[in-house]
Amino acid sequence: MAFVECPHPLGMIPLNEIRAKADLIFPDILRMATKWQPAQSAKVELKRPYPAEHIKFKGTYSALNKMLYDKKMSLGLPVIPPTPEAVAAMLKGTKHNPGEVVWVVPPRQAQLTVELVATLGAMSGCKPSHMPLLLAMVKALSQPDYDFRGNITTTAPTSPVIVINGPIVKKLGISHSTALLGQRQPVNIALGYFVDLLAYVVGGAAPPDVDKSTQGSRGDLVALVLGENEAENPWKESYAVEHGFKSTDNVVTAYGAYLGTNNTDHTSVKGKDLLNTLAAASAGTSAGISSCLTKYDQPFNWQNAVKFTFFFLGPEHAQTIARDFPTKRAAEEYLVKQTKLPMWGYAPTQCALPAGFGPWDENTMVQRFTTPEQIHVVVTGGPGKQSQVWPAFVTDMKPVHVVVED
Template identity: 35%
Template sequence: NLHGSLATTHSCAPMLLVNGPIRKELDVNCSSNCFGQGRQANATIGRALQLILTNVGGAKPGIMDRSTQGSPAKYAFCFGENEEESPWEPFHVRRGFAAEDSVVTAMPTEAPHNINDHASTSGIGILTTIAGTISQPGANAIYCNAPIFLILGPEHAQTLHRDGWTIADMQEDLFKRSAVPLDQVSKENQVSYEEMERPLVNGYYPMTPGPEDIHILVAGGPGKHSAYIPPFGFTAACSVRVAHV
C-alpha cells in the first residue's frame, strides 16, 4: 500500500529493518542509539529511500504527502536487529529465511515509542508495562488491520528469557492485555469501528488482528528501555532477501 502510506494524513514513514550478515558488512547500527544519529549506514540507507520516494515517487510534503504533522522518521528510519544479544532466533529466521541470508523488512510505521521500565525485575512485570504502552485509543492500530513491532532492549529481553518467555508466549500475553477497553473509546469512534466491522472482543478492541501480528525482536544497547512501533495500517511487513552482487 505504497501510495496510501505516502499520501495519508498520518505521520507514517517506511521503516527498514536489516537482518543477517549484511548488517556487519555495511556497519548497520543494531546496538546503542540504533534509531538515532551516529552511524553512516543507517542514515544513508534510510535517507536514500526517502529521497527516492520524494523525488521519483512524487511524495512531496503538502502535495502528495499530506501528513498533518509528519515525523522525524520521514528523514531516515533504518536499523538492524541486535541478533548477537537476542536470546531468541532472529526475526528473519522466524520468517522462514536462513540465518546466513541478508534480509530487509519494510513496513510503513510511526516513529518508535519509548517503553521505560527500570523497576520491574520479572518478565511479567515488563510485559505489563509494555501492554499498557501498546494500548492506545488514538493509534491507527485500533482500527486498521496491521501488525505492530515490539523492539525489546537487550536487558528487557534477557529478563524475559530468564523467566521462560518464548516469542509465542509474549505474543499471546500482549495480544490479550494490550486490547483497549470500550470505555476509553469515544461513542463516535465506536460507531465508526462498528461500520468498519472492527472486532469487539468481550468489550475490548484488540490492537492487532491476532497474536502472531505482534512482531518481536531485539535491538539497542544497555539500559532498561524497549520500543513500540505502531503501524500505518492496512498493510503487512514485507521481508525480502538481499542479493549480493
C-alpha cells in the same frame, strides 16, 4: 479527468454540515457528469529513463544544493553531489544493467532505473557495497503489501521502517546497538535518507500538494533503518530465521509505521510485569485509528485497521522477558491477551465488536489483537531499560521480506 472540489473537512463534523457541503457541490457534480469533455492537450514527448540527464553546474557546494532544492531534487538537507564519477562508482556495486527499470514509483509513476538508484545512493552518502541492499530495499517497498503510495501521501506522520538481518549487518557496519536510530550512525542514516529521497525526488511526494501529512515527522527526512542485535537475542533465533529464512541469508523487512512510543521500565523484575507495561504502551499508540479485535488476514476496512505492531526490545528488556517466557511465541501470546483498552479508549465506530461478544459498556476492556502473528518482536539496541513500539500504517497488510542478492 473531471474534478469537483469539496470544502475540507468531511470527517469529524456533524451530519447537517456534511449535507450542506454535499448540497453545495452537487450542481457541479451534475454538470461534470453530463457536460464535461476532456480538453485537447498538446502532445507530450516523454523522456527515456536511461541514460539520466546530465546537468552542467559551476558554483559552490552551497549553491549546488540550492539549485537541487529549487529543482525539487532534494529534501532540504544537504546532499553529496551526484557526479558522473560518483554514480559510476556506485554502479560497480551491482551486476544489474544501469538502464533496468526496477520500479514505477507512485504517486508520480516515475520510472526508477538502477542508474537512478545509484544516483540517489550517492546523494545520500551510500557506498558501492550498499547497492545490493538498496535494490533489495526498493524491491521490498514496491510490494503490494507495503502501501508505498498511502504511506507517503497520507495525513498521518508515517515513516518507512526497514529491519535488516544477516551477516550483512556487520559486514556493512549497520548499527544494531546503542543509539542505532540516532546520531553518528552513518550507514543507517545514509540508507534512511536514500528512502526519503526516493519518495520525494522520484515518487513526487512533496508537501502540501502530494504529501498531506498534517504535522509530519523526522521520518519524512530519514527513514528508520536498523539492524537486529542478533548476538543479544536471548531467544537465539533471529527475526528473519523466525520467519523462514536461513541464518546466512541477508534479509530486508519493510513496513510503514505510525510514530512509535518508548517504553521506559526500570523496575520490572518479572517478565510478566514488563510485558504488561509494553502492552499498555501498544494499546495506547495510534489508538484513534487502531481497531479492537483486529483480524490479521482480513481485507482492509476501517473496522480492522492496524493489522500488526513491531516491538523493538532493548536487549536488557528482552532478557528480563525471556527468563519467564522461554519462547518468543509465549511472550507474543501474552501480549495479545494483555494489549487492550476500555471501549471509551477507542475512537467511535473504530471498534466493531463481533456477534456474540456479550454485554458491554464504555468501561468494558477489549483486546486490540487476536493472534500472535500480529505481534513482531525484534531485539535491537544497546544497554538500558528501554524499548520502542511502532504500530503499522493502516493499509499495510503485512511486513514484506526480501532476500538481498549476493
